[in-house]
Amino acid sequence: MPEPRATFGARLASAVEQWGSLCVGVDPHPSLLEAWGLDDTPEGLRRFSHTVLDAVSGRVSVIKPQVALFERHGSRGFAVLEDLLARSAANGLLTIADAKRGDIGSTMAGYADAWLRDGSALAADAITLSPYLGFESLRPALTAARESGRGVFVLALTSNPEGASVQHVGGENSVAQRIVRAAAQENLADGPGSVGLVIGATAGKAVRELRLELESLNGPILAPGVGAQGAGRRELDAAFAGVSGVVLPNSSREILRAGPDVSALKEAVEATQNALRTPAEAGSGTD
Numbered sequence: 024m025p026e027p028r029a030t031f032g033a034r035l036a037s038a039v040e041q042w043g044s045l046c047v048g049v050d051p052h053p054s055l056l057e058a059w060g061l062d063d064t065p066e067g068l069r070r071f072s073h074t075v076l077d078a079v080s081g082r083v084s085v086i087k088p089q090v091a092l093f094e095r096h097g098s099r100g101f102a103v104l105e106d107l108l109a110r111s112a113a114n115g116l117l118t119i120a121d122a123k124r125g126d127i128g129s130t131m132a133g134y135a136d137a138w139l140r141d142g143s144a145l146a147a148d149a150i151t152l153s154p155y156l157g158f159e160s161l162r163p164a165l166t167a168a169r170e171s172g173r174g175v176f177v178l179a180l181t182s183n184p185e186g187a188s189v190q191h192v193g194g195e196n197s198v199a200q201r202i203v204r205a206a207a208q209e210n211l212a213d214g215p216g217s218v219g220l221v222i223g224a225t226a227g228k229a230v231r232e233l234r235l236e237l238e239s240l241n242g243p244i245l246a247p248g249v250g251a252q253g254a255g256r257r258e259l260d261a262a263f264a265g266v267s268g269v270v271l272p273n274s275s276r277e278i279l280r281a282g283p284d285v286s287a288l289k290e291a292v293e294a295t296q297n298a299l300r301t302p303a304e305a306g307s308g309t310d
């Protein structure tokens with residue numbers, strides 16, 4: 024019998040210890056493909072993905088492919104994504120499929136099978152989930168992730184301004200707060216939890232105003248919004264002061280704009296890591 028895989032929370036914590044917390048987005052926007060001199064075709068996506076992998080392997084702990092930008096190309100786009108997920112695993116990179124899935128429980132099970140079950144070509148280490156149909160509707164994905172040593176990141180406070188019209192409703196008992204509490208409940212077992220949250224790196228003001236109870240999460244936070252959306256180290260500090268668990272700042276377009284030259288991409292990754300380093304990490308030189 025093969026050894027069961029360690030939990031996602033534990034695998035992520037040890038990868039972050041080794042490679043730091045920056046999560047690089049793999050977002051093959053049509054405009055980036057054009058800027059890289061690539062066609063907006065599955066072959067263009069494949070070359071884009073391989074170049075990003077060359078640049079980030081052995082430099083970061085985790086990448087986040089944006090599923091929508093592969094899905095644009097139908098089954099052939101999904102084939103490129105499958106190949107990217109397999110190559111990433113072979114290169115020792117963790118993957119978060121940014122698919123933002125959510126459905127009624129019975130069909131949520133289909134998404135869970137696709138993204139979180141051993142043997143599925145699309146299985147990633149973790150997936151992003153939308154709780155709009157109610158946190159409990161995500162149960163099939165929560166169960167599949169637990170059983171297979173994978174993780175989930177549930178949207179709580181997104182980086183886009185429109186999110187406030189749903190997520191801020193309820194004041195100190197806001198929708199976002201209730202998602203935080205529900206995720207924390209899932210992570211009560213010992214060790215770093217595998218049920219994470221998505222909280223925009225740009226969302227510090229709302230984190231404070233809504234008094235989000237992030238210190239009780241015991242799970243990772245994925246924080247998109249670094250770079251192209253304007254967040255940097257100051258905004259991350261403002262949003263996540265007091266959080267003791269893993270926070271994964273994500274940057275996609277700002278780093279990817281440095282391509283297609285692999286050395287330039289590596290420099291962009293390193294520059295972002297340096298810019299996000301806390302004074303304590305800068306002193307120890309370990310990030």
Ligand SMILES: O=c1ccn([C@@H]2O[C@H](COP(=O)(O)O)[C@@H](O)[C@H]2O)c(=O)[nH]1
Pocket residue numbers: 048050089121180181182183221222223247248249250251252273274275276277
């Ligand atoms: O609240 C959210 C949730 C997800 N995202 C995703 O992150 C990247 C950000 O890309 P940039 O180019 O660094 O802006 C993208 O895939 C989004 O769909 C987010 O931005 N905010």
